[in-house]
Amino acid sequence: MKDIVLNVNGIEVIYNHVILVLKGVSLQVPDGRIVALLGGNGAGKTTTLRAVSNLLKGERGEVTKGSIELRGERIENLTPADLVQRGVVQVMEGRHCFAHLTIEENLLTGAYTRSSKQEVAANLEKVYNYFPRLKTRRTSQAAYTSGGEQQMCAIGRALMANPNLVLLDEPSMGLAPQIVEEVFEIVKDLNQKEKVTFLLAEQNTNMALKYADYGYIMESGRIVMDGPAAELATNEDVKEFYLGVGGGERKSFRDVKSYKRRKRWLA
Amino acid sequence: MGFFLETLLGGLMTGMLYALVALGFVLIFKASGVFNFAQGAMVLFAALAMARFAEWLPKWLGFSSPVLANVLAFILAGVVMFAVAWVVERLVLRHLVNQEGATLLMATLGITYLLDGIGQTLFGSDIYKIDVGMPKDPLIAFESTFQGGILINKEDVIAAGIAAVLVIALSLFFQKTGTGRALRAVADDHQAAQSIGIPLNRIWVIVWCVAGVVALVAGMIWGSKLGVQFSLATVALRALPVVILGGLTSVPGAIIGGLIIGVGEKLSEVYIGPLVGGGIEIWFAYVLALGFLLVRPQGLFGEKIIDRV
Amino acid sequence: MIYRENGQFKTTYRADQQIFPIAQDRVAIALMLVVAFVVVPGLASDYMFRAILIPFLIMSLAALGVNILVGYCGQISLGSGAFMAVGAYGAYNIFMRTGMPVVPSLLLGGLCATVFGILFGLPSLRVKGLYLAVATLAAQFFADWMFLRIKWFTMDTPSGSVAVSNLQVLGWPIESAVSKYLFCLAFVVVMALLAKNLVRSAIGREWMAIRDMDVAAAVIGIRPMYAKLSAFAVSSFIVGVAGGLWAFVYLGAWEPAAFSVDMSFRLLFMVIIGGMGSIMGSFFGAFFIVILPIFLNQALPAVGSLVGVTISTAGISHTEFIVFGALIVWFLIVEPHGLARLWAVGKQKLRLWPFPH
Amino acid sequence: MHAAPSPAQPPAGTGRKVGDVILDVKNISLAFGGVKALTDISFDVREHEIRAIIGPNGAGKSSMLNCINGVYQPQQGTITFRGKTFAHMKSRQVAEMGIARTFQNLALFKGMSVLDNIMTGRNLRIRSNIFLQALRIGPAEKEEIQHREYVERIIDFLEIQAYRKTPVGQLPYGLQKRVDLARALAMEPQVLLLDEPMAGMNLEEKQDMCRFVLDVNDEFGTTVVLIEHDMGVVMDISDRVVVLDYGKKIGDGSPEEVRANPEVINAYLGTQH
């Protein structure tokens, strides 16, 4: 395997001093790859990403065990700002746009760590190219844009920092199918052309496995399965539970009945 | 008529002085979403530092020029306020990232107690003097037009001028620079701001430094007017309707709010007060602010309060 | 006994909806009541009653009232001092003018505060958050002024300072420290119980819904006006009664400055440091803000002499300020949601004990 | 709901039989300053059906629901519900008439437990006054228990028993969505407006959610208006679909018709589906 950019080693995370959420999660993100983190609600994907980008503190969570290394450097004690300086940017789940700032101001704030004016202007142009919808809404306050527009804004804002490792938390949530595809195309684009590495937490397994190189599957705070994306996509369980194509045909949502299924890896 | 104008003018001047204190509130609120209860205490602390340094420095260093003493004292007091900003960030704010407004408000209450305690321990709790050579005598203008002329307080005019300059400079800073934008971003969402690399620590130190300097200027002016003692902190309470009326997030709002409140409270006290036994200006200022709020719930220039589902 | 709820299965919703669903809690509360009503009166000194316990109880009650408005309904109020004042002066006028017994006077005083509270709560229908604080501050300063200036309220005493005496309940004089303490305690217990019932009923949920997200609350059919004004009403009633107690029982004679804006701020701080949206938090908050400074004031000289320094009176006060400020900050860092939450987390840990998680 | 027992029981399961128009939206226009969120939109919803609204981001779907809910006041147009026509609706009235909704960006009451959140949905039906509630005697307590029973059934139904007493703020996103649905269901609505209920869920969870929606629709005959970006879901479970684009209606019909509509393909679906 190539160089490891990010090496998460057996971390445990506790919220509020009492709620143990991650119970020893390890994963590696190789340079220039797209790694997907899959798993159901509450599996701990967001928490994992927060632990990496050091945003746990504001949620009153802390890493109590294990280590996180960025290109060999321990980063548990760096501030999120330090991490952005090192090129690691997180796109937070649930948008988190700056409500009172306009879309354009939101994007420009994303370039806080960039000092070159031309670079910022070029980046802005690039983001507007990726998301033309943002351009038409550029002067409107972020709070007054639609959910999808905010999602684009959040992604665009992260791109403004010229990152080399992006932690994407549910990028596709709330986006129209067309845009979802576009977003993933953008991810692929950045990955291939600009060598940006991605760690991506997703519910849309279909898409994620299509674009990712490698995947981890989480369940209640543990990694339960991992492997190259292509392999995962052919795994029977993954097919059934995450892709909905178990047993050949895609099942209609109408027909799925409520029998309790049991995942084999939980056995 | 002459008296009316005089009252009006007096109100405008007082308003500018309130604006100076209000500015401190606005700065910190705008840049971190914290309602800084400690603003009054900061004004007092800065004024105390300046007054005492101006007294001590000539003794320590053995010179006698009052101008030099004042300049040095101002600088030293500024340094002290920087230190305060740094300590506040280190020991308090840093640990309260992403907490709710009420929690942060409470933290600034803690800071108030600390500043009061430390300030009085270091600098004493007597009454002290700041003498920066502000003219104290009145100026009577338009004597030919109005009987008795119009009295203008020179000290107030100078103070108002300083306040205006500060406000203009800070408005430009917020609207036009990238840092200003980053500050507004922080106020909206600490966590998102962190996630895109805005160093909250540094930002907060900067803002509290600026607020500290504003407090120092306010403290200097109010202190030279009133003398430096504990009650100086209470001007914060008079500045509160100003902040609210102008909008918690608007720097120019502080000035406009100040002018409206200043004029409103003076006119009300002078013209309505005697009818009801006087002493109405404080609550009148608040009621006036409230009246404006009913029309514009976010204050005159405040950012619109957003609630969307 | 170890704090566990294992084996306590609720078979009815009624059981699950008790005030204290966990048996140990029930026992603890019962014990506390016994201590408060029986043990304390036998043990505490006159000073303890008059200077510590009585003000603590009354301020807890006031904080509880403020907590309903601020903590449960999310309407920031800095007018609590005014509501207390209205309660106090209202009760005073009723007591002096009509000769009504103390308890109904106090309750009617609370009712006066309710009316006043609703009146100044009206702006909350339009104005929110810190901006609302200004409306309530207007109430505060207006009340200060009103009781200084309008002689009728103070029964034309020249200085505007008023006093009451000869308090009795059904012939029992409320003069001794113990009787005053028990009198306040009874008020506090009853009101806390009623308040607890309210906040866990439909109306309490309406308040919290308005606090957490008012647009969504409106969409599920909650009328913001009713919810907000009822919170103002209930809150100012409790605060008003507390004001009456503060004036009648603690001070005995008072002037408007006894209910100044300082009081409003202190009450708000009690609520925040104690825990917003927690009845128990009100007591913690009152303890912290009322008793801690007094304790520090007395403990610091002792600590000083331990390490061999004598501190001057002024020095003690300054140190008291510093220590108190530092404690506030420290507690907030440990638990931003107040002492009540700290308490809850502590209990949770106890429940898991001896395992860490 | 799996054969839930009786008292305070919602109208008995009627099976699915699409009836008459229950909600009729006519010529609604809504603008914010320069932004035209909705232009002259008309569509109707029939009783017991599942009606989907789709469209690209910013098309005005959520705004449409907000108009029906009385959160926004359209500048033009009328809304007719059960034969009554309104120029704009009042939130409280809408709730009383039996329209409930969930929110795209989660609008739960963060400081309250799951149970309390859902209980707020019952508030409209609380009869005892504030004094009775304070004393918690007799009718107040009985009432509280009755509503609690109802809510518990919803909790069972949505399979969130384990989180009853957890503060909602601490739940993962997907579960919060479920609580949001539970709160709406607690209102015993006749019409349920769902704004992207399945966003942020994986397939399994979406399947669960679909099952809930279908069950509600089947067993209580609740009419459902659904905004969703997952075309699989929309195609599978909805009866009719409205398509909005930039505030205009560009399509309306059965899933198959809509899917074949070139304008819709162009504006929204892209080529994939």
Added chain:
Amino acid sequence: QAKEQFIPVLSYRTGPFAPNGTPWANGYVDYLKLVNARGGINGVKLSFEECETGYDTARSVECYERLKGKNGGASLVQPLSTGATYAITEKAPGDKIPLVTIGYGRSEAADGTIFKWNFPIAGTYWVAADAILQAIVKKEGGWDKLKGKKIALVYHDSPYGKEPIPLLQEREKMHGYQLSLLPVASPGVEQKSTWLQIRQSRPDYVLLWGWGVMNSTALKEAVATGYPREKMYGVWWSGAEPDVKDVGDGAKGYNAVTMQHGAEPQSKVVKDILAMVHGKGQGTGPKEEVGQVLYMRGAMSAMLGVEGIRAAQERFGKGKVMTGEQVRWGLENLNLTQAKLDALGFAGVMRPISTSCVDHMGAAWARIHTWDGSKWNFTSDWLQADEQVIKPLVKTTAGKYAAEKKLSPRTPADCQS
């Protein structure tokens, strides 16, 4: 242990009123130390403990409760706060602790038949107001000259500030001047509108009833609006060094009535304190402050309390520790002759005082002093407040209080006990 007479000291050395509270407390404590240095009261040493009130009523009550029972019980209490005085007035009878308020508190408390435990010795606010009017009359040349004159009262908007109003209104009826009332909200940092009104109506005299920062602010505003300081008269809480210190030259010519004493750096008691207390390194505050106005007020307050104890000892047994009740008797039967004052070192500082069961005030004398830019100088003779005016006022007001509280006045027999 029990040989010590305990005196609680309620003081405020922090907060908004610290600049004024501190010198008072220093004088009070220094005098108590002096008494001990002189050998105590007939051999009975004094013990005392300070408690910081911050000029807050609730905190004052706490201090009172904390100290009242300590060290064998408090002999008497002096809270230096009108608000606290009102609250403690309700508690003192029950606790049997005399409440001594030298120059503050409720004016009607001079009536000892109703206010058994209150001792506003040596002057109330009504005395102060009357003395000021008399000084003005002297300047003007007769009471009749007051007719049509405008007098403004700029007062702290609290019971304290409102105390003089009944007397001033009474006199207004008698002499036909025009009284205008200008309240200033506490703490009094913003007075622009007040002084604008003064500038407009140009009153002939301005009476100042402030405390703390309000005083200096008023003077500064007077400077700023050009109102002549010579025409301003302050109460004795508005006439000390902290009030004028930072106004400096601006306050030149400003007058204030005194509680008999002024700044007394030359008096014997000051010299004694400097020698026997400060000289031993036991001074409470800075040396320079000894003898200043508020410092003297503190010392004098302490002295009056101590003399009350001494008087009690004379009746109940010399060299014994007195109970609160006994001290009360002493305070009520105080007879400070000139000779006694001389011996105590108060010669020239004050005049003889004698109290009685009916009269808890004992004297109604005052002087005016004027700030010359660097110190206070006496500028008037002794002035005596007019009993004819004050007595009836005290009687009716006290009577009303008694009626409200359902108290009956003390009988002559009670007076004997």
